[in-house]
Structure formats: structure tokens, C-alpha cells
Amino acid sequence: MTGTAQIEACSIDRKFGTFSALSGVSLSLGEGEFLSLLGPSGSGKSTFLSIIGGYDAPTSGKLLFEGRDITATPAKERGFGMVFQGYALFPHLTVAENIAFPLKVQKRPRAAIRDRVAEMVEMTGLSGHEKKKPAALSGGQQQRVALARALAYEPRVLLLDEPFSALDRNLRTQMQEELRRLHRDLGTTFVFVTHDQEEALALSSRIAIFNHGQLQQIGRPEEIYEAPANRFTAEFLGDINILTLDSAGGGICGTPIVLPGNAVPTGGHLAMRPEHMRLAAGSDGNQLPVRLRDRVYLGPKSRLMLETRGGEELMLYVENDALLPQLAAGSELHVAWDARHSFFL
């Protein structure tokens, strides 16, 4: 976080009848941050974005912008940029006219509008397409027009509602790169809604995880990934192995385990990311006997589906060059991991 908070949400609630879309969401956002709101569909992330933008009003709670209460301020007076899901471009206007629309609304001088549109076209790589209608553009180009239109009037905050959900994988990666560059160059605060965890990890300075209308955790991508606050966050972001600890002795199915931080817990769960586990060779670190249930070939690596003696499932990836070809379903193996990479859930 840089400096003091630019946007502050204080216990925001949003109810639709009896359904609670958001409950008690509080977070603060520094100027120039790139915050991703991440969660499954129906988790309240889009509702929260709408509330920040002024397109929806909270049932209770307060929203501050630079210390001012803007809870009741309509969207048009907040002056934030917004990229809508599906882009919401004006189909009857050309690219240039779409970008110029908010500038004309602000009654800027004609020459200034022309210069600014040219600048935005250049910045978003739309040169040569100025006179085309949105329908004549590809998905990626439409996306750029939406970005250019939202950024044309130099908003302090840019809100993006699943902007890449309609793009194919390659284009997505490319647009993510461009969005990072825009964010770096402009220094505008970006708030970005997505349900794609990889996208959130790759783009954000911080991620806010939503589920059932509640903020589960907010933090830098590596904090959230490596130290998830709860089981939902751990399972939602990336792959995770969760093993039940014996109620006494701190082992797993009778096998003694070294726990993180020299803790001596009774019961509970121990979690670790698959990339921190390996097939044990010899007698290193924590070792757990497992049985191979299935092996999924993925090109450069394989995913091994394993089962502990207690019947709990876990998985890990192995490089295919190191993989012994005789690994077949039913093989008895040992997995190993470093205690520092495991955590309690």
C-alpha cells in the first residue's frame, strides 16, 4: 500500500430482499494500487465493484474517497472509469466517437477532444481502426476501445468487471500484459473483478478474496497464496493438499510428522501446496507412505493422484523426464516435504 487510503469501504452490506449479496465488507485501497476482487460467481465481487463505482448502493455501510463520504454520490459524480463486462460499447458510434463520448459530455474543446482521442488510440494500439464500428472489431480490439473510453477522461480510479472473460487464452495473456503496462504508465488505481485466479495472481498488487458475500482475505498475491487465512482461500487459489492430523501425537495416520513452527497440535488439518511436495528418495524430511491411484500425463509433467493410508487424497506434480515409467496405479510410494512449507488450516 502506498501512502494513505484513497478508497475506504467500511462494513458494506448489500441485501437483495432476504439474500445477502455482501455482508460486512471493509477494506482500504491506496492510490495507484491494482486490486483484484477474486471469487467464484455469486460471491459478491461484482456487486462490490458496482458499489465502488456508484452503480449500486449499499444497504448499510460507508464508502470514503480521499476521506470524503461518497456512499450516496451517483456514479457520474464520482468520475471513476469503468470497463463493463461485455464492454458496453456504443454500437452505432465509431471507435473514435466511442472514446470521445465522455469527453464530449464534459464539453471539452473540440481540438482537445481530437488530441486526447488520438492519444488514447495510440496508447491502446488501435491506430488504423478509428473509423470502424465496434462490430467490425475483434474481441481484443473491442476490449481496447472499452479501456480507451474508460481512461480517456483521466479518471483517478479505473474499475474493470471481468474484462477478459470473453477472450481466448492467448489474447487474454496479451491483454493482461497491456493492462499491466497501462497501470504502470498511468499510476491510476485499478480495481479489477475476475474469477480467474491466475489472472489475479499475475496482475494484482493485492487480491481480495470473496465468498458468499464476505471478504475472506486481502493481501499481496504471495501472502494469499502462501499463507491462506482459511480453507476456502487455500482451496480457491491454486491446488492444495489438506491432510487430517491425528488427534494425538501430531502425526498423520500414525506416521510421525515434523510440524511447522515446532507446534504440538492436537487434531486439525495440515496443508501444503503440491509444488512443495516430491516423491521421497531415501530418507529426507517428512515422509508419508501413500498409494498411487492414478497418473495424469500433462506433457512436460504428470499429475500423480495419491491416497494416504487413511484414505485422504493428495496430489503432486512430477517432471516427466524424472518419472520412472514403471510407476503404475497401485504402487506404494512415499511423499516428502519441508515442514516450513506446510501450514495449519
Next chain:
Amino acid sequence: MRPFLVLICPVLLLLGLSYLLPFLGIMRLSFTDPVPGLAQYRTVAEDPLILSVIWRTLRICAIVTAVSVAAAYVVTLLWVRGRPLTRSIVELCIMIPFWISVLSRAFGWLSFLSNRGLLNTWLKDAGLIETSLQMTRNEFAIIVGMSHYLIPFAVFPLATAMRNLDERTLIAAEGMGASRLRIFWQVFLPMTASGILGATLLVFVFSVGFFVTPALLGGGQSVMVAELIYLWIFQTPKWGLAAAMSVILMLGVGSILVLLMRRYGRIAQ
């Protein structure tokens, strides 16, 4: 032959027998009765009386189309975007006229607008006028009657366009600070242009061939093309002239349709 062609055959046969064949007969009549050649067409193109009827028809139809589409736009706006209660009321007002025959509606207007009709009586009772206003047996009555009949037809293409409009563009425009007036003129109206075009075409094409309403409400004073054709067929035996007029009407309407669809087909998609 593909199976669907076999299945569609009866319809093609019916259309051929009931529409195409008689139309070819009309075509033949227009070139042969009473004298072979183009004499009938020349009469239509040269007779000042006939030309004035054609001109009046075009003028009335243009006005009726403009009035109907404009009124239908407002009605559709209320129907599609109004509050639930407004919507139900408007929906009823659109649907009910469909169940009333064109004849009853024309008589309805006649009794409402005539010299001793409801409207004149009310105006006199209110002391607004001394003598009755002439509101029937003229173009005003025709325009009122035809527009009333055609508004519901204009509503449906407009409703489709308004329903297909992406709500988010309006929200986006509002979020960018645009006033309601600007949103309407620069976003909503152009985005429903396809509906306006569809409604205009539909209403104009319908109105050109109108017969009952102009005949009753015009009272023989403001004859339109369809009524003229009727007169030539049933009152004065000028079948060749009637046939020529029909062919011209048909080709005229057809070419307007083709031209407009070529020009605006892209928008309509």
C-alpha cells in the same frame, strides 16, 4: 430433392395458385384491356386527376407513417421500460385494438369525430366552439383513423429493438456523466434505429394499400389509390386501368422495400 422442399411444397403451391396466378392475370389485364399496349399506364402517368390521387395517397401515407411511428415509439418506451403497472396498462391498450375489426374502429372514429359526434358535443358543451368542427370526410379523419389502426403494428418492431438493447450501454453512458436527454438522443434513439426502420417500412407498406378506413372516414372526399382501384373495378368498368394501377402500386411498394432493406439491412441485423 431435399426432404424439406417436399414438405414445403403445399405452401408454395397454395401461394402460387392463390397469389401468383391471379397477379399474372392482373398483369395481363393491365396490358390488354381495353386496348393492347401501354395505353393504361400512359393514362395513369398523364391524367392529372389520377396523379393527384397518387400524390394524396403518398402524402397521407407519409404523414400517417410519421405519426404512427412517433406515437408508437412513446407507447413502446412506456411498455418496455415503464413501471410494472404502466406496462400492464399499456400492454392492454396495445392488444385490445387487435381484437376489434377495422370496420368497427372506423365507425367508432366516425361517431366520435362527426359533426354531431362526441367530440364536437363536448367542445360545444364546454363552450369552446360555437359551430361544429368539420373533422370527418377529410384527410384529418383519414390520418387519425389510419394512425390509430397502425400504431400497434409499429410497436412490435420497436419493442424488439428496445428489448435487444444492451442495458449496460445506458448505464455506461450515465456513468460517464451524460444527461438523460443526451443518453436518449445519442445512445438510445440511434441504438433503436433498426426498430424505427422496421416500423416505418411496415406501417408505410400497410398504409399504401388501405381501403376501408379512408373510404369511410374520407367519405368519398379524399380518395386514395386503393379506393380508386375499387371504383374502377366495381363502379366504372375500367379493369385495365385498375390492373395497371395495382401493378404500379405493387412494384412501387416492392421497390421501396428492396431499396430500404439494401440501404439499412446492415443496421437491421
